Amino acid sequence: MTETPIVDRRATDRRGELIGAGLCALMAVLFAVVVIFGKQVQAGRLPFVFLAIRFAGQSVLLMLLVMATRRPLLPAKGERLPLAIAGTIGYGSESAFYFTALNHGSAAAITLLFYTYPVWVMLATMALDRKAPPRGLFAALGLALAGSAMVVLGGGGADIETIGIVLALCTSLAYSAYLIGTDRTVKTTDPLTAATWLGIGAAVANLTYAVAFNAVVVPAAGSWWRLAGMAVFSAGAFAAMLAGLQRVGAVRNAIIGVMEPLTVAVLAAVFLSEPVTLPVLVGGTLILGGAVIASLIRTTSTAEPNV
Secondary structure: OOOOOOOOOOOOOHHHHHHHHHHHHHHHHHHHHHHHHHOOOOOOOOOHHHHHHHHHHHHHHHHHHHHHOOOOOOOOOOOHHHHHHHHHHHHHHHHHHHHHHHHHEOHHHHHHHHOOHHHHHHHHHHHHHOOOOOHHHHHHHHHHHHHHHHHHHHOOOOOEOHHHHHHHHHHHHHHHHHHHHHHHHOOOOOHHHHHHHHHHHHHHHHHHHHHHOOOOOOOOHHHHHHHHHHHHHHHHHHHHHHHHHHHHHHHHHHHHHOHHHHHHHHHHHHHOOOOOOHHHHHHHHHHHHHHHHHHHOOOOOOOOOOO
């Protein structure tokens, strides 16, 4: 098997940027489907085993696709350790924090705190690059965050314990670090290959947590088909996330990714008969406005350098 060609995948023209933005939007939709499946998976108070199964399942599917399409089985040299760190300490920990936080607060409150991550991504990017992104991205960020708050709070209460606040903020910061770190270190690895190894790292992390916290809880028999659905849609979401991230960078990926709670609300209304309220409709409009602005702004010559 040959090594990955050393080609930087960052978009260099308008067409490439729009493709990258579209992939980020697809990521948000696919992750929303994962949430819908996950809402009905019963795996005990600490969800490490079902998360490990989800990530392992998606990695098996992606590895089969990688082999079928004759893509490199291993990440590019120099990007293997960063991917291992991103999968275990980054995404694996982020998912564990998030689902554990749900035991200590309402889904609305946890989600609202999690979706502060675009702010951390933008602030960290500004600090690392020592310059601000295009002004339009600040407007897009503001619309996305305001819309997200309306969608989340419009769907339920926001009760939360102190430990829930801590865990939710840890989730947000872990995901921010994952996005920024992956954006800056994984530039040439094929997205399918990268997504495969990210899933493996996340599965290993959650298995480790299950053993460390004595939380080896096997999901109920009726949950396995939902876990299979989570694995399938996670595979697509991870591939889209990596492909979009490599093209348009962490800031725009984060802003467009805020489409996820809106998509969850729409899917819940269709498949779970949950009502769509006026705040959800207004917030959804703001989120879509922010996503459109983030998609259309040109950044190939000014923002998110390939450091």
